[in-house]
Amino acid sequence: MNTNGKPCVARPLAISLIIFALFVSPLAPTSNAQRNRGKRQSKSGDAAALASSKRNPEIARIVSEINASNIERTIRKLVSFGTRNTLSVQDNPTRGIGAARDWLYSEFQKVAESSEGRMTVEKQTFEQAPGKYQRIARTTTLTNIVATLRGTQPASENRLYVVSGHYDSMCTSPTDAECDAPGANDDASGTAAVLEMARVMAKYKFDATIIFMTVAGEEQGLVGSTYFAEQAKQKKMDIEAMFTNDIIGSSLGGNGVHDPHTVRVFSEGVPSSETTEEANVRRGVGGENDSISRQLARFIKETGERYVPSMRVMMVYRRDRYLRGGDHMPFVERGYAAVRFTEPNENYNHQHQNVRVENGIQYGDLPEFDDFNYIAQVARVNAANLAALALAPARPKNVGIVTTRLTNDTDLKWDANKEPDLAGYEIVWRDTTSPVWTNSKWIGNVTIYTMKGMSKDNFFFGVRAVDKDGNRSPVSYPKPVR
Ligand SMILES: [Zn+2]
Numbered sequence: 001m002n003t004n005g006k007p008c009v010a011r012p013l014a015i016s017l018i019i020f021a022l023f024v025s026p027l028a029p030t031s032n033a034q035r036n037r038g039k040r041q042s043k044s045g046d047a048a049a050l051a052s053s054k055r056n057p058e059i060a061r062i063v064s065e066i067n068a069s070n071i072e073r074t075i076r077k078l079v080s081f082g083t084r085n086t087l088s089v090q091d092n093p094t095r096g097i098g099a100a101r102d103w104l105y106s107e108f109q110k111v112a113e114s115s116e117g118r119m120t121v122e123k124q125t126f127e128q129a130p131g132k133y134q135r136i137a138r139t140t141t142l143t144n145i146v147a148t149l150r151g152t153q154p155a156s157e158n159r160l161y162v163v164s165g166h167y168d169s170m171c172t173s174p175t176d177a178e179c180d181a182p183g184a185n186d187d188a189s190g191t192a193a194v195l196e197m198a199r200v201m202a203k204y205k206f207d208a209t210i211i212f213m214t215v216a217g218e219e220q221g222l223v224g225s226t227y228f229a230e231q232a233k234q235k236k237m238d239i240e241a242m243f244t245n246d247i248i249g250s251s252l253g254g255n256g257v258h259d260p261h262t263v264r265v266f267s268e269g270v271p272s273s274e275t276t277e278e279a280n281v282r283r284g285v286g287g288e289n290d291s292i293s294r295q296l297a298r299f300i301k302e303t304g305e306r307y308v309p310s311m312r313v314m315m316v317y318r319r320d321r322y323l324r325g326g327d328h329m330p331f332v333e334r335g336y337a338a339v340r341f342t343e344p345n346e347n348y349n350h351q352h353q354n355v356r357v358e359n360g361i362q363y364g365d366l367p368e369f370d371d372f373n374y375i376a377q378v379a380r381v382n383a384a385n386l387a388a389l390a391l392a393p394a395r396p397k398n399v400g401i402v403t404t405r406l407t408n409d410t411d412l413k414w415d416a417n418k419e420p421d422l423a424g425y426e427i428v429w430r431d432t433t434s435p436v437w438t439n440s441k442w443i444g445n446v447t448i449y450t451m452k453g454m455s456k457d458n459f460f461f462g463v464r465a466v467d468k469d470g471n472r473s474p475v476s477y478p479k480p481v482r
Pocket of ligand 1: 166186187218246247
C-alpha cells in the first residue's frame with residue numbers, strides 16, 4: 001500500500017531495521033488505506049501489531065497521561081470568574097479577565113516546576129489602541145500567557161510549535177463587559193486542553209521547542225493571536241506549525257448528533273500569504289491542495305489516528321468554518337502552517353449567548369454542556385501531534401522538482417536536514433485526485449532522487465525527513481526548480 005514493494009538491498013543493520021519498519025508500516029488510515037485495510041490484514045494477519053509497534057512509546061505515554069478531571073477543574077475555575085470578556089475588569093481578584101489571566105499564569109508556573117528549567121512562562125502584555133478593531137473602542141490592555149518548553153537538541157531548539165486556546169469569552173454582545181459570559185466551551189475547553197498538555201509534556205524532553213499559549217482578545221477580532229503572530233514574524237521565529245483549539249468542548253451538536261469520536265481540523269488550501277508570483281507558480285503546478293497548512297492537516301490525521309485510534313480526525317479543506325475565523329488565521333496570513341481544531345457539530349444556543357431560559361430552552365455557554373472526556377480526547381490528538389512534531393526532524397527545505405529536462409521521470413532535490421539523528425528521507429506520492437498521501441518510498445540519506453517511470457504530470461509528490469527512531473516530519477511539497 002505505501003511502498004513500491006521492492007526488497008531493500010544490504011545496508012548497515014540499524015538502517016535496515018528502519019527501512020524494514022518503513023516498508024512494512026502502512027500510511028495512516030486514509031480513504032485508500034481504509035478501503036484496502038481488509039486486504040492488507042488478510043495478507044499479513046498482524047497488521048495491527050505492526051501499526052502499534054510503529055508507535056513511539058514516549059508519545060503513547062504522553063497521550064495516556066492526559067486527564068479529563070484536570071480539564072474539568074480548569075474549565076470550572078475559568079467559568080467561576082463570571083466573565084472573561086477582554087473589556088472586563090482586570091484588577092478584581094475573583095471576577096473578570098484579569099482574574100483569569102493571573103490564575104492561568106500561576107497554573108502554568110506550577111506546571112513549569114516539573115520541567116527542570118526547560119519551561120519558562122511569561123505574560124505577553126500590550127496596549128491595544130482604538131481604531132484597528134471595531135470591538136475595541138478605547139485603549140485596552142491585553143495579555144497572552146506564553147509557556148515555552150525549550151527543545152534540547154541544539155540543531156532543533158529554534159524550531160517552534162505553537163498550541164493555543166483563547167481564554168477570553170463573550171455573551172450576546174461582544175462589547176458587554178458586565179454580563180455573565182461563562183465561555184465553558186468557547187473557549188475554556190481549548191484553554192484547559194492547552195494547560196493539561198503543558199502539565200503532561202513539561203516533564204518530557206523534545207528536540208524542538210513547544211509553546212503552550214492562551215490568548216486574549218479572540219472575540220474582539222483575533223487581537224491577542226495577531227499580536228503574537230506579528231511579533232513572531234518580526235523576530236523571524238521559525239514556527240513550523242500552529243494549532244488553535246477553539247470550541248472543542250462538546251460531543252453533542254445543536255442538530256442532536258452525538259459524536260464523541262470525531263474532531264474537525266480545518267486547513268486552508270490556497271495560502272493566505274502567497275504573492276502574485278507564488279500564485280502563478282501554484283496555478284502552473286496544480287498546488288491548490290498542497291499548502292503547508294494542508295500538509296500539516298494530513299500529518300495530524302495520520303499521527304492523531306495512530307495514537308488515539310478511537311478518534312477520527314475529520315479534515316475539512318477550508319481555512320475555517322464557512323465565513324468564520326479563528327486564532328490560526330493571523331499565522332497563515334504571515335506564512336506559517338496553522339490549523340484549527342473544533343468539535344464536529346456546534347450548538348449555537350450555547351455560543352455567544354446571554355445565560356437565560358427562553359421557552360424552556362437553556363441558552364448560554366455553560367459547563368453542563370461540556371463533555372470533559374471528549375475534550376481530553378481532543379487534547380490527546382493534539383499532544384500526540386505536538387510530541388511527534390517536536391521529536392521529528394524539520395520538514396525538508398527548498399524541495400524542488402527539477403524542470404531542466406522534459407522527461408517521463410520525476411527528478412526531486414532538496415536541502416540536507418541539519419539534525420544529527422537524521423536517518424534519511426521518504427518520497428511520498430498520490431494520484432492528483434486523492435485527498436491524502438497514499439504511497440511512500442524510503443530512499444536513504446540523499447538530497448536528490450529520481451522517481452523512474454513516474455511522471456510529475458500524473459502524480460503529486462512530496463518529501464519528508466525521518467530520524468533514527470522512525471519519527472517522520474510533515475511532508476514538504478516541491479516547487480519547480482531549475
Ligand atoms: Zn472561540
